[in-house]
Amino acid sequence: MPTNIEIKAHCADIATVRSVLAARGARRVGLDHQVDTYFNVPSGRLKLRSGDIENNLIFYRRPDGAAPKRSHVRLLPCSDPVLLTSLLTEALGVRCVVDKQREIYFHGHVKFHVDEVTGLGNFIEIEVIEMGDDVDEPAMLSTCHQWMTWLNISDDDLIATSYSDMLNRSV
Numbered sequence: 001m002p003t004n005i006e007i008k009a010h011c012a013d014i015a016t017v018r019s020v021l022a023a024r025g026a027r028r029v030g031l032d033h034q035v036d037t038y039f040n041v042p043s044g045r046l047k048l049r050s051g052d053i054e055n056n057l058i059f060y061r062r063p064d065g066a067a068p069k070r071s072h073v074r075l076l077p078c079s080d081p082v083l084l085t086s087l088l089t090e091a092l093g094v095r096c097v098v099d100k101q102r103e104i105y106f107h108g109h110v111k112f113h114v115d116e117v118t119g120l121g122n123f124i125e126i127e128v129i130e131m132g133d134d135v136d137e138p139a140m141l142s143t144c145h146q147w148m149t150w151l152n153i154s155d156d157d158l159i160a161t162s163y164s165d166m167l168n169r170s171v
Helices: 014-023 081-092 138-148 163-169
Strands: 003-010 027-039 045-051 055-061 069-077 094-107 110-117 120-129
Touching: 014 094, 014 110, 027 081, 045 081, 045 138, 094 120, 094 163, 110 138, 120 138
Parallel strands: none
Antiparallel strands: 003 069, 003 120, 027 045, 027 094, 045 055, 055 069, 094 110, 110 120
16 A cells, blocks of 8 residues: 655645745646545545546545654545445445545645635645655655745644544534
8 A cells, every 4th residue: 555644734825835836846736626525434534536637536544643644545546436426325324525625736756735625724735655666754754844844834733634534523
């Protein structure tokens, strides 16, 4: 299962984040309206992402915690998210639905999400993506910390849980 190092943080100033990403040469992929449907599973998290750019069934395991953390992710591209949502809803039941506007950026093997999440606010995510068979976790952590510094993300800004957990707590 591929490994990422990632963080999620509150984002008070999206314009500054965009400016830093542009100045550092990040490539903007686009704006994606995404609806993530989380399903009931015994362990990990299973969600179906339906968007204009990304449509994937995603299973991941990640400990909760605010610091940069290891996440194990499996992606399966989905050509018919409506049909798959219906099937998985019937089979597993829905845990939560997250609706967001997501700007997607890449810089090398680092992916950035600038999110406006309905009911929660604005966030930034940094995902340092495993490249090849040789996982150098210390280097991945260092890259994540460097981007946190450039983007002025403090430890107080970090979020420990997923958007689905945050929404379930607010209900």
